[in-house]
Amino acid sequence: MTRLLLAITFAISLMTGPASAETGPRYDILDFADLQGWAEDDHAAALAAFLETCGDLDDPDWSALCGLARETDDARGFFELLFRPVLIRDDAEMLFTGYFEPELNGAPYRSSTYRYPVYKMPPEARASRPWLTRRQLLTSGVMEGRGLEIAWVDDPVELFFLQIQGSGRIRFPDGRMIRVGYGGANGHPYRSVGRELVRRGVYTAHQVSMQVIANWVRRNPVAGRELLYHNAAYVFFREVSEVPPEKGPLGAMNRSITPLRSVAVDPRYTPLGAPVWIEKAGADPMNRLMIAQDTGSAIKGAQRADIFYGTGDEAGRIAGRTKDGGRMIVLMPIQRAYALLPEPVQ
Structure with missing residues (x-):
C-alpha cells in the first residue's frame, strides 16, 4: 500500500440486504468469544x-449508534451490546497490506x-483525458513558469512514491509543515515499476518492495529515471x-484517519465507517479493532484490507513489508447483521 492508493476511489452506499447465495458473498455471524484477542484490545x-467518522453516516441505524457512542463510558460494552461480528467471504483468500503517509x-x-x-493540476489536464504522459510532462517544459508549484522537494524518488500514496506532508527548513492531497491525475493508467523490474529479471517478485525500488533507482540514476x-x-x-x-490525512470519508486504527476496505462488502476486527497473521501478527475509513484502487474483495500505519519513514518501512493472511470480521448493527443471512429454504 504497499497500498498504491491514488485516492481516486469514492464511498459507495452502505449495504442494506443479503446478496444472492449463488453469486454473492457468504455471511457468517460469529460471537465475540470467537474473535482472537478481543478481550485484550484497547476498545x-x-x-x-x-x-x-460516525457522525457522517447518513443512515438511521448508524446515526443512532453514533449518538450512543458519544455518551458511553464503556467502549467494550458498547461494541458487544450493539453489534454482531459478521465474517464476509468471497472466493479470495484474506490479504492484509499496509499504507502510510x-x-x-x-x-x-x-x-x-x-x-x-x-x-497543482493545470486546467488543460482536466479538459483532456488522457493528457501528457509522465515523461512528456516532465521533459517538455509545459509546467514551467506558470506558478503551479505548491512546494519543491529534495528527492525525486520520494516524490514518485508520494504520488503513489496520494497524500503526504512536506517539512520546510524552518520546521513548518504543509499537507498535500490528491488533486487530480493525467488520465493514464498506473503501471507498476516493481513489476517492470521483475519482468526485466532484476528482482524476483518476493524481493520487490518500495525500499528496494527506491534504492535501485538511486544506485542507477539514469536507468532509474x-x-x-x-x-x-x-x-x-x-x-x-x-x-x-x-x-x-484525510481518508475516503473526508475525515482524518488514525494510525493502527483506520483500515482501507472494499466498500462493496464492508460499509465505510463500520468497525472491523482484524486478525493479521505473519511475522508481526495483529489482533485489533479498527474502523473502515478509507478505500483504495487496489483494495478489492470481501477479505482484503489495507492497514494505515501512520506518517514517516518508519511507518513506510512497516507498511512496505506487510503482506499477510488472516481474516477480517465486520461489526454490523444487530438488525443489519441478521438481515444479511439468506432466507431459510421452505
Missing part, C-alpha cells in the same frame, strides 16, 4: 476512531537542494489546509 482507542523534506521556493516540484517514466500516470496535488498537519 476505547477504537471507539475514538469510530467517533471521527510520506513525509518529505521541502521548501516553498526552488534552490539547489530543493529542485523537484510538487505540482527511465524506470520511473515506465509509469505514465502522473498525480497532481492540492494543499490540504483544512486538516492540521499534526492530525492524520
